[in-house]
Amino acid sequence: MRKGKDASGLLVITKDSGKKVGKVEDLVLDRQGSRILGILVDEAGWFKEAKVVPWPSFRVIGLDAVIIDEEASAKKASEVPEMSEVLEAGNVLVGARVATTDGRELGKIEDFYFDPETGVVRGFELSGGKGRSFLPTPASFQAGKDVALVDPSAVETITDLKEALRDA
Numbered sequence: 001m002r003k004g005k006d007a008s009g010l011l012v013i014t015k016d017s018g019k020k021v022g023k024v025e026d027l028v029l030d031r032q033g034s035r036i037l038g039i040l041v042d043e044a045g046w047f048k049e050a051k052v053v054p055w056p057s058f059r060v061i062g063l064d065a066v067i068i069d070e071e072a073s074a075k076k077a078s079e080v081p082e083m084s085e086v087l088e089a090g091n092v093l094v095g096a097r098v099a100t101t102d103g104r105e106l107g108k109i110e111d112f113y114f115d116p117e118t119g120v121v122r123g124f125e126l127s128g129g130k131g132r133s134f135l136p137t138p139a140s141f142q143a144g145k146d147v148a149l150v151d152p153s154a155v156e157t158i159t160d161l162k163e164a165l166r167d168a
Contacts, residue, residue: 001113001122001165002061004094011065012041012053012074021053021074024066028052028083029093029121033112033141033148036119037083039066041074050077050087061116093143098126098135100152107133109148113165125161134164 004027012021022041030037035055042051057073058066068074077084098106107128114121123136135158140151 002116003125004112004114007039007061007066010061012039013065013067014070014073015059015067016070019071021068021071022051027114028086029112029143030082031086031089031143033093033124033143034121034137036114036121037086038080040087051075052077052080052083052087054080054083055119058119089145093124093148096143097147098124099147099149100155101140101149102152104152104155106135106150106155106158123164126158132161133158134161136164 007024007027010024012024013019014021024039025042026040028037028040029035038052038054040050040052051074053068053074057068059069060067077087093109094111096109098109100106107126109124110127110132111125112121113123113125121137123134126133126135135154138150138154138157140154142149
């Protein structure tokens, strides 16, 4: 398992020519928080559109760099509708509160953990209450503007972060 924040700032390099395309600005997750859709390489600005690399173009998320197929793998966000939709919605997971659909607050998302080979999100690091805890990705996870909502049964899956990482 890899921590989402560890990917931030990594160089993005093409496999075909070894060209540097940019740096990882952020990992883009689906609204269910279950998988990585791709990476944000260049954020949108006044006169430019965000540039992204969709997950199928990845070869590896390494310790020091992300290797992608070729320079053409980096696309304008509008060319990748699934990622564009998430970026436009402005759903930011890190820093969001997590609450159950019956109104119980579970904590704030500090980071997430993922499988670097598949892009599957394994769970979330939460802060609040008794320190850091680990919430395995619940099937009912739904990211919102300010709060991510989960089914009340997710409460029973929360474990101590150190314990969860030790068992991973």
